[in-house]
Amino acid sequence: MAHDKLAVLIDADNARPAIVEGLLAEVAKYGTAHVKRIYGDWTKPDLSGWKEVLLRHSIQPIQQFRYTVGKNATDSAMIIDAMDLLYAGRFDGFCIVSSDSDFTRLASRIRESGQTVYGFGEKKTPEPFRTACDKFIYTEVLAGIAETETAAAPKQRSAKELRGDTRLMNLLRGALEAASDDTGWASLGTIGNIISKQSPDFDSRNYGYAKLSGLIKGIGLFDTEERQIGNGKHLYVRPRESRK
Incomplete structure (x- = not known):
């Protein structure tokens, strides 16, 4: 690309x-x-x-x-x-x-x-x-917007605010479910591709996070795991099991 x-x-x-x-x-x-x-x-x-x-x-x-x-x-x-x-x-x-x-x-x-x-x-x-x-x-x-202008860069949202965003949570959970394998794990890259197709204006930076991985970790409801595949490392995600 x-x-x-x-x-x-x-x-x-x-x-x-x-x-x-x-x-x-x-x-x-x-x-x-x-x-x-x-x-x-x-x-x-x-x-x-x-x-x-x-x-x-x-x-x-x-x-x-x-x-x-x-x-x-x-x-x-x-x-x-x-x-x-x-x-x-x-x-x-x-x-x-x-x-x-x-x-x-x-x-x-x-x-x-x-x-x-x-x-x-x-x-x-x-x-x-x-x-x-x-x-x-x-x-x-985008970087370079002056602080004096009306549109300020989005501030990072808290875990509570993110979890309360129904549209965001439905989008993430739907993409994760569609991308997951039999064990419940899904590649972050695949999740991102599915979300982009469903919602072209989705961007983790709108929530104050530079990358999708940071946004998912910020929510605090998902487990993440880094895997070595070929010459590169890839992040995998799955829903966190409820702890009693």
């Missing part, structure tokens, strides 16, 4: 310069960004904060004038470019950076072509766009 060729398309009207460093670090986990473009009306002063960030990270600004008040021409330009890149057949996946639901159909169309879609947006992003992606990452968890 690390060798996948990715196209990163950013909606400047619905993203902030402070997330870029964390964004590109996250993108690097999934592949190499061969195209980095950002769309907006650069004649408007509200986008001036992007200039230094774009130069530093070699992101190409695409100018799109706002022809009519209330109409988002940026979205149209970004969608047209995405389709051109898709038809070129040079990429394995797309990273769409926006909190706008207008990109829902685009994400679905790219996935229909067998390519992976990574969405990036704030927690206010409408559910249709989040679920249209293979994986959706909330920009609040």
Whole structure:
């Protein structure tokens, strides 16, 4: 996966310069960004904060004038470019950076072509766009967000808070049951894959844990075991038996 060729398309009207460093670090986990473009009306002063960030990270600004008040021409330009890149057949996946639901159909169309879609947006992003992606990452968890901004990085939740989150617990238990063998143990990697397919916006960082393994250990209801398989170590998980 690390060798996948990715196209990163950013909606400047619905993203902030402070997330870029964390964004590109996250993108690097999934592949190499061969195209980095950002769309907006650069004649408007509200986008001036992007200039230094774009130069530093070699992101190409695409100018799109706002022809009519209330109409988002940026979205149209970004969608047209995405389709051109898709038809070129040079990429394995797309990273769409926006909190706008207008990109829902685009994400679905790219996935229909067998390519992976990574969405990036704030927690206010409408559910249709989040679920249209293979994986959706909330920009609040990305490094580089200033403390003065309204969206602060999530704080680590306590075991009590995690256990009280019905959606989280059902998701984890369901994935563990689906991935477990006859002894009740399941590979953490398999659990993570199942959860991602069921809930594209799931991310352990939303709960204040850097990795899924930390989140599972933080809940305190599961046993974990590290196993040597081949040249690497793999973590296995099973429900903790109740102790009388």
